[in-house]
Amino acid sequence: MRPLSVFFGIVFASVFTSCGNNENAPREVPDGILSQDSMAYFISQVHLIDAASRQREIKKGNLQVYAKRGFIEYFDTAKVSRGRFLKSLEFWGDDFDDMAEVYDIAMERLSTQAAQLKKEEVERKSSKERD
Numbered sequence: 001m002r003p004l005s006v007f008f009g010i011v012f013a014s015v016f017t018s019c020g021n022n023e024n025a026p027r028e029v030p031d032g033i034l035s036q037d038s039m040a041y042f043i044s045q046v047h048l049i050d051a052a053s054r055q056r057e058i059k060k061g062n063l064q065v066y067a068k069r070g071f072i073e074y075f076d077t078a079k080v081s082r083g084r085f086l087k088s089l090e091f092w093g094d095d096f097d098d099m100a101e102v103y104d105i106a107m108e109r110l111s112t113q114a115a116q117l118k119k120e121e122v123e124r125k126s127s128k129e130r131d
Contacts, residue, residue, distance in 0.1 A: 040105035
């Protein structure tokens with residue numbers, strides 16, 4: 001009787017341990033998929049290009065042409081294919097928590113950039129006032 005209870009104890013411990021580990025373990029990132037940090041960086045850049053193109057839309061009325069050119073040039077410069085970016089976006093988007101984390105990192109990056117730009121603008125204004 002004792003070997004049977006030991007067996008069930010081991011099975012129960014294995015199931016309990018494996019269930020707990022799956023919830024907290026990060027997903028394995030396949031080859032060719034951008035890391036979370038890289039994905040967040042690219043998403044923040046996509047948002048900047050989008051914002052710039054919307055600014056141009058107001059001024060020139062050619063949003064699609066400018067945005068498309070901006071995205072192509074950016075990804076060419078970054079040496080990331082559109083396919084790799086979309087495949088990575090699909091991978092991270094399959095898990096809500098992972099994608100939320102990617103966006104949190106991207107938004108933090110954008111907030112930091114916005115604060116830096118604001119600081120530089122204030123410094124330029126105060127420099128002009130002193131001159």
